[in-house]
Amino acid sequence: MTGIRLLRANGRKARPWRNGGGTTSDVAIYPVGAGDDDFLWRASIATIASAGPFSTFAGVDRLLLLLEGTLDLTIDGPGDRRLRPGDPALAFAGETAVTAAPRDGPVRVLNIMVRRAAMRAELDRCTLVAPGTANATLLFATERTTVRQAAKAFDLEPYDALLIDAGHLGELDIEPPVVAASLFDTC
Template sequence: MPDPATVRIIPAATARSVRWRNGQGWTRELFCAPAPAAALSVDAAAAPWPWRISIARIDRDAPFSAFPGVDRELMLLRGGRLDLQVADRRIALASRYARHRFAGERDVAACVPAGGVEVFNLMWRRDLHRARLWHLPLAGALAWRADPATTWIVHLLAGHARCGSGAAQAALVAGDTAVLSDASASGRVSIEGEGALLAVCLRDRLDAGPDDACAPAGPDPRPGIRS
């Protein structure tokens, strides 16, 4: 069995429904990272976690909850269109996998002119992490650089795969999520299979590395390399 400190699998069936902070909607929480007490702010409005991933179902127009100190990225997974009202600006996510990043303290409202949608919701404390998100097809193998200051998250949208670092590998089916950390022994994490996935790289903000530390492990402009 893989070392749970290196590869943690979150089966799709274990995702729990959580009401939005403002009570205006619901999200399926895939994973909420625990945080050391020293890393948590005493500000009651701040997020009580360093990062969180979830999938929200939005069936009606509603404002998003305020999360001071948190950066967010939304990606449209299902449904025809999601419009984001940001002050006097309207941003349309009109195609599958379109995304938008915004600060959690901003007033942003969701509008669903073509009916209900599902969105992948990545949230992270900007004082603790930097983050990047990709949608990738999977046909064979992909690999990324890894080190102790980096956490990788893989959410399998479709198909099947094996994911891990070195000898620590675990099976994934559609809807499952893998959280990979402390992969310094091999220097990279990898996934092999068929389907499609979302990949998230979270880099420790206190690490001295550059902002592009979640860079490709080769010449391919995507975050992964085929092997």
């Protein structure tokens, strides 16, 4: 990664889930060019149109944030959950059996996945980001947003993102809030 990259939503291509039960479009993946079996981290937008199981990803930790609609989940272990926009991200292991059922039409989710042995992730909504220890920070706009860093300004449309590597993360002023995924190397 180098610097700050603007990742426009209109440049993404949807592809079927690994299990064929929905579609996803990658927001960012590391290393660049990696696939489902060799990424260290991946951020994607999934569209869930009908009930069914999530794909399993052994050795991967996942964070799921609902963007649109209402989603009922059955999770092996913790049980049932209903997610709505504005709820905190749901964390679960990629090996966990999860079944999703959208209510009242298709839903969209932001999905952050990290290889457990190499990375960890934090996901939060914020209006101010300060330099920290993350290897990379992904800022994801859920609505039209302006991100300012010193003399630079980035105007983001809904579902656009900024990918910022550690050496380029200065204090950011953000209006309105974005979803920030901080990605940490654990090796």
